[in-house]
Amino acid sequence: MKICRFDNDRLGLVSGDELRDVSAVLAALPAVRWPLPPGDLLISNLDKLTAKLEALAETAPAKRLCNVTLRSPVANPGKIIGAPINYTSHIAESKAQDGIISPRKISHISDWGLFLKATSSLVGAGDGVALRFLDARNDHEVELAVIIGRQCTGISSAEALDHVAGYAIGLDMTTRGTELQSFRKSADSYAVLGPWLVTADEISDPDNLDLRISVNGELRQNSNTRELVYGVRKLIEYASERYTLLPGDIIMTGTPDGVGPVEPGDIMIAEIEKIGTIEVAVRAA
Ligand code: MN
Numbered sequence: 001m002k003i004c005r006f007d008n009d010r011l012g013l014v015s016g017d018e019l020r021d022v023s024a025v026l027a028a029l030p031a032v033r034w035p036l037p038p039g040d041l042l043i044s045n046l047d048k049l050t051a052k053l054e055a056l057a058e059t060a061p062a063k064r065l066c067n068v069t070l071r072s073p074v075a076n077p078g079k080i081i082g083a084p085i086n087y088t089s090h091i092a093e094s095k096a097q098d099g100i101i102s103p104r105k106i107s108h109i110s111d112w113g114l115f116l117k118a119t120s121s122l123v124g125a126g127d128g129v130a131l132r133f134l135d136a137r138n139d140h141e142v143e144l145a146v147i148i149g150r151q152c153t154g155i156s157s158a159e160a161l162d163h164v165a166g167y168a169i170g171l172d173m174t175t176r177g178t179e180l181q182s183f184r185k186s187a188d189s190y191a192v193l194g195p196w197l198v199t200a201d202e203i204s205d206p207d208n209l210d211l212r213i214s215v216n217g218e219l220r221q222n223s224n225t226r227e228l229v230y231g232v233r234k235l236i237e238y239a240s241e242r243y244t245l246l247p248g249d250i251i252m253t254g255t256p257d258g259v260g261p262v263e264p265g266d267i268m269i270a271e272i273e274k275i276g277t278i279e280v281a282v283r284a285a
Contacts, residue, residue, distance in 0.1 A: 001053065002276070003046075003166075004196035005075060005124065006068040011042075013057040014196050014276075019068065020060040025052050040076045040248025043149060043165050046199075065195075069126035073168055073197035074147055078246040080117040080191050081239055082172055083143075084181060085109055086229045086254025093257040100137070101259065103178040109229055109254075114239060117172070117252070118186035125194040125278045129173055130285035131264055132187050137176040140262055141255035142213035142221050142270045144206060145170030145193055146232055148249040153240050160236035163245065166197040167206060169270050169278045170252040171213075174259075188285070193250060195278040203274050207231040213270040215262055223256035230254075 002014035011026060012019035028049060029041055037044070085091050085102075086109050094101040104112070123129070131138050149165025171192035175184045185191075203209070212222040225231070230238060235253055239245060262268065264284040271277045 001050070001199045001202070002196045003073060003199070004194070005071040005073050009071070009075070012063070012068070013053060014065065017065050018062045019065055020057040020062055022053050022056040022060050025049050025056055028052060039078055039151065039246035040074055043074060043147065044247040046149065046165055070195050071124035071126065072122050072193045073124070074122070074193060074248050074250060077119050077122065077248045077250050079243065079249050080119060080122060081243070081249065081251045082115045082117055082181065082185060083109060083230065083235055083252065083254040084112045084115060087223065087227050087256040088229060089223065089227060089257035090255055090259070093259070100176060114242070115181040115185070117182065117191050121186045121188055121191040123189045123192055125192065125280055127189060128281040128283055129171070129192060129262070130189045130283055131262070132285045133175050134284060137261045139174045139176060139259045140213055140215065140220065140268055141172040141174055141259050142211055143170040143172050143252045143255050144209060144211060144225050144232070144272060146206065146236070146251040146253060147197055148245045148251070149200070149247055151244065151246050153244040155237060155240045157233035157237040160233040161200065161206070163236065164200045165247065166199045167203055167275055168193050168197050169195065169272050169275055170250070171268065171270065171280060172252045172255060191252070192278070192280055195276055198275050207233070210273040211256070211271065213268060215260070215266050215268050220260050221256050221258035225253070227256060228253060
C-alpha cells in the first residue's frame, strides 16, 4: 500500500496518479488523552487498520494527485534520525571539498554516530522547502527514509526489518557551516518526507534501490542503496543500541555523492525505485 496524508490531514491510498480518500478509517484509532502515548498514533495502529483501509478504498471517492497538497505521511514522529557519511561516494566528495561539506575530519560513520533532526523541521512534498540563511550554502541530500513500525530496542540486524512500517523518500536539507549537524539540518522545512509511505511488504530488500534527484531538470545525485556503508538493517541495529525506536520514528539513511546547493525558485524532483517520485519547490522563508 501507498499511504499518503494530504490537504488538511486527510488520509489517502495511492494508486497510479490517483488516491482514494480513506480518512473515515481514522475514526477507528483509539481515543487518547494527555499524556499522549509515545509514537505516531496512526503508524502504531497501521497493522490493525490494513484490512479496513483496503475495504474502504474500493468505494472511497477518488482524487487526482495533482489536485491535492501532499503532507508528510508521518504526522507525529518521536524523532528523526540522520546518518552521516553513509555512502562511500559521499565520503570521497566530502574529503575532496575539504571543510565545506563537513567541518569535521571525515572518517567512518562508527566514529561519528548518528544525529537527530528536530521534528518541527518535517514537511511533505506539497509544503515545499523554505530556505533560511541565504548567504550560506543550502544543499539537497536525497535519502531513503525508513519509518519504524514497532517499538524496539537493542535489536539485531537480522530482525531489524520486522520492525519497519514502510519507506519513503527523504530530503535531508542542510545548511553548510561549522555548527553541529542537529543545528544545521533542523530549520523548519529542512526535513522532507514523502510523497507517501510505501508499506514494508512492497520492498523486500531496501538495500538495493536506485535513488536520484534532479534540480531544475539537471541530474545531481544518482546511486543505489547497495552503496550504503551501513545498510538499512545495520542502521536500525545501530540506532536501537542507543535509542528506543518508536512507531513513526524516521531514519534518514544517508546520501550519496552529488550534494549541491539549491536556491529559491528551484524545483527538486527525487525518485526512489519502488516508492515513486517526489516534486518539491524551493522558496525563501
Ligand atoms: Mn544526510
